[in-house]
Amino acid sequence: xxxxxxxxxxxxxxxxxxxxxxxxxxxxxxxxxxxxxxxxxxxxxxxxxxxxxxxxxxxxxxxxxxxxxxxxxxxxxxxxxxxxxxxxxxxxxxxxxxxxxxxxxxxxxxxxxxxxxxxxxxxxxxxxxxxxxxxxxxxxxxxxxxxxxxxxxxxxxxxxxxxxxxxxxxxxxxxxxxxxxxxxxxxxxxxxxxxxxxxxxxxxxxxxxx
Amino acid sequence: xxxxxxxxxxxxxxxxxxxxxxxxxxxxxxxxxxxxxxxxxxxxxxxxxxxxxxxxxxxxxxxxxxxxxxxxxxxxxxxxxxxxxxxxxxxxxxxxxxxxxxxxxxxxxxxxxxxxxxxxxxxxxxxxxxxxxxxxxxxxxxxxxxxxxxxxxxxxxxxxxxxxxxxxxxxxxxxxxxxxxxxxxxxxxxxxxxxxxxxxxxxxxxxxxx
Numbered sequence: 393x394x395x396x397x398x399x400x401x402x403x404x405x406x407x408x409x410x411x412x413x414x415x416x417x418x419x420x421x422x423x424x425x426x427x428x429x430x431x432x433x434x435x436x437x438x439x440x441x442x443x444x445x446x447x448x449x450x451x452x453x454x455x456x457x458x459x460x461x462x463x464x465x466x467x468x469x470x471x472x473x474x475x476x477x478x479x480x481x482x483x484x485x486x487x488x489x490x491x492x493x494x495x496x497x498x499x500x501x502x503x504x505x506x507x508x509x510x511x512x513x514x515x516x517x518x519x520x521x522x523x524x525x526x527x528x529x530x531x532x533x534x535x536x537x538x539x540x541x542x543x544x545x546x547x548x549x550x551x552x553x554x555x556x557x558x559x560x561x562x563x564x565x566x567x568x569x570x571x572x573x574x575x576x577x578x579x580x581x582x583x584x585x586x587x588x589x590x591x592x593x594x595x596x597x598x599x600x601x602x
Numbered sequence: 603x604x605x606x607x608x609x610x611x612x613x614x615x616x617x618x619x620x621x622x623x624x625x626x627x628x629x630x631x632x633x634x635x636x637x638x639x640x641x642x643x644x645x646x647x648x649x650x651x652x653x654x655x656x657x658x659x660x661x662x663x664x665x666x667x668x669x670x671x672x673x674x675x676x677x678x679x680x681x682x683x684x685x686x687x688x689x690x691x692x693x694x695x696x697x698x699x700x701x702x703x704x705x706x707x708x709x710x711x712x713x714x715x716x717x718x719x720x721x722x723x724x725x726x727x728x729x730x731x732x733x734x735x736x737x738x739x740x741x742x743x744x745x746x747x748x749x750x751x752x753x754x755x756x757x758x759x760x761x762x763x764x765x766x767x768x769x770x771x772x773x774x775x776x777x778x779x780x781x782x783x784x785x786x787x788x789x790x791x792x793x794x795x796x797x798x799x800x801x802x803x804x805x806x807x808x809x810x811x812x
Binding site: 446456458459461462465466468469472473475477562565566567568579580581584585588597598599600601 | 656678679
């Protein structure tokens with residue numbers, strides 16, 4: 393149900409392609425996880441159905457304008473700390489369905505590089521990542537044959553796999569992205585909790601009561 | 603409008619007595635601000651009217667159960683990192699109106715110790731901080747005469763001061779607590795951003811574009 397069992401510390405990284413802070417986590421997670429000796433499983437999912445189930449028709453950053461304004465400012469500040477200059481995609485949120493299906497279709501080992509490329513196209517270059525013509529060069533740059541991947545991503549098997557992942561995410565208690573889930577089910581929400589999640593995966597419990 | 607002008611770096615700390623993460627910020631801010639050489643102004647306000655204005659009848663942690671469940675767990679983890687064992691007040695959110703009026707009524711120099719005492723009673727001891735009999739010992743312990751303070755806190759002058767502070771908070775773009783506002787109006791939301799806010803108050807801009 394969760395990250396690889398029986399082979400050292402592991403962490404599931406649940407991400408949504410429309411999510412600004414998922415992008416920042418995607419930029420940070422590989423180096424931090426390597427330092428921590430934690431294996432990461434990249435698990436794309438869709439926030440749309442989860443938001444819809446709690447009555448939201450769009451991103452909370454659109455529904456609540458003050459929250460949205462500060463998110464964009466904070467996103468720029470946090471990105472600047474990583475040496476990145478971000479843009480707000482138009483429209484926001486981007487429809488990440490096609491990208492998520494592709495990520496779900498790819499071998500696990502290929503998922504991180506593709507996902508990072510999508511995020512960078514979206515949040516650094518302002519590209520519309522809902523469009524196949526914008527995804528094709530990313531795939532080609534990573535050595536994939538775009539048409540083959542598009543066909544696989546559009547298959548019923550992949551569609552239902554992504555649907556099942558999203559349902560699993562919801563059943564695990566996820567309500568936003570990024571989220572990190574440890575092998576024991578411990579859930580951490582948000583890019584700000586990546587370090588804590590890695591520590592937990594490594595057995596750190598601070599002085600938390602059982 | 604914002605923190606003390608003309609006398610070195612300063613930061614406004616906006617807090618709400620019902621807010622779990624405001625408690626954690628209240629526990630952390632004095633040591634961190636002292637280390638950073640930043641003067642802190644404690645500014646109690648009410649989230650209720652701001653939430654109501656965006657259509658929320660309660661805390662988002664009640665309205666969105668998955669978010670609420672993870673908040674309580676995260677709150678316990680973050681508190682444990684500070685060596686604190688927290689409880690969930692019942693009911694949640696606590697009505698912090700009386701405590702906020704008292705904080706607004708006290709001299710600025712007396713506000714931090716009173717506010718910390720209220721938070722500790724609420725989140726460590728599970729006491730109902732909406733009740734004067736529970737606030738009186740806290741005031742007495744800090745050398746105040748409770749009845750005098752209660753009378754002052756119930757005055758029209760203090761009531762309207764707190765109302766004006768809440769309206770100011772909303773006009774500054776606040777939508778949650780804790781929030782930190784620098785002298786130039788830069789807004790940081792959440793206990794997780796305290797360190798960044800202090801750095802900003804000290805002139806740090808990372809590589810952020812103008």
